[in-house]
Amino acid sequence: MRVALVTMALRVPTDPSQWITVPPQGYAGIHWIVANHMDGLLALGHEVFVLGAPGTTPASPSVTVVDAGEIEDMHAWLNGPGASTVDIVHDFSCGQIDPDRLPAGMAYVSTHHLTGRPKYPYNCTYASYAQRTQAGNDSAPVVRISVNEARYEFRADKDDYLLYLARISEFKGAYEAAAFAHAAGRRLVVAGPSWEPDYLARIERDFGDAIELVGEVGGERRLDLLAGATAIMVLSQSTMGPWGVVWCEPGSTVVSEAAACGTPIIGTPNGCLAEIVPPVGVVVPEGSSFTPEQARAAVAELPSPGQVRAAALERWDHVVVAKQVEALYHEVIAGRTWS
Secondary structure, three states, rough: EEEEEEEEOOOOOOEEEEEOOOOOOOOHHHHHHHHHHHHHHHOOOOOEEEEEEOOOOOOOOEEEOOOOHHHHHHHHHHHHHHHHHOOOOEEEOOOOOHHHHHHOOOOEEEOOOOOOOOOOOOOOEEOHHHHHHOOOOOOOOOOOOOHHHHOOOOOOOOOOOEEEOOOOOHHHHHHHHHHHHHHOOOOOOEEEOOOOOHHHHHHHHHHHOOOEEOOOHHHOOOOOOOHOEEEEEEEEOOOEEOOOOOOOOOHHHHHHHHHOOOOOOOOOOOOHHHHHHOEEEEEEOOOOOOOOHHHHHHOOOOOHHHHHHHHHHHHHHHHHHHHHHHHHHHHOOOOOOOO
């Protein structure tokens, strides 16, 4: 098939002249999702067009990067001759593309990667059952976030640090991760963008002796941190998120990525985490009230790196998930719809 993948078009915050690419230069979970899904489609022999990420280096001769990042430019391409031979559009833009503006009869499916209801629920898939429920749907397809092991390094011998790799925000649980590390007597490497200075100052004030702030990371540095950590902290909290609803972790890209590196997960039961963490880590309560005994016991219960990687690839390997999506594509091309 010829598949058009539409990512969320975003400019690099530190350099607005550049678009975030696929895979991304730094922090951008959806762009990693698109990169791994693209790998799966290529492995199955499909041809891919990438929209929303100008400047992306094509992963293979079967990838065409469309020079369209602005929303109107993407709509124009999808309605123009370039898309005339596309078999299906898979939209990861989370509402930037309006399916009602596509040509009549064009096969279309989207994947929601935010919290709350999708802007356009037509033919929308979800990354977890919890996310789907919060969106008010009980029957749409659920497709897990995939991971291509070739993009990540497996390391059996871990270094002595815990890792927090996400936006440094209340709903993502950065404060709780620092509290856990402090209770466990472990160093926490905190890697991610910080746009809330008061929140970061509170973490530094209360747990400055337990954390090492390294800022937003990308490339080899990001992969090295993922592979080397004793565990990654994904302590999402049921607090108000950035879109005006209580945060429900949608799919958690970093869980599949860390697990592919053999790095176990310490997560809360928030959203998708209750569904995906148990095979690759341990679940701890929300909040920051961790005793040393509780925190150290959780670290001691973590599965081995080999067990974590095997469980991840069995469930979320990019080809395994791409085959599931490929079957869905055929159904949509044949006329299946839902909302």
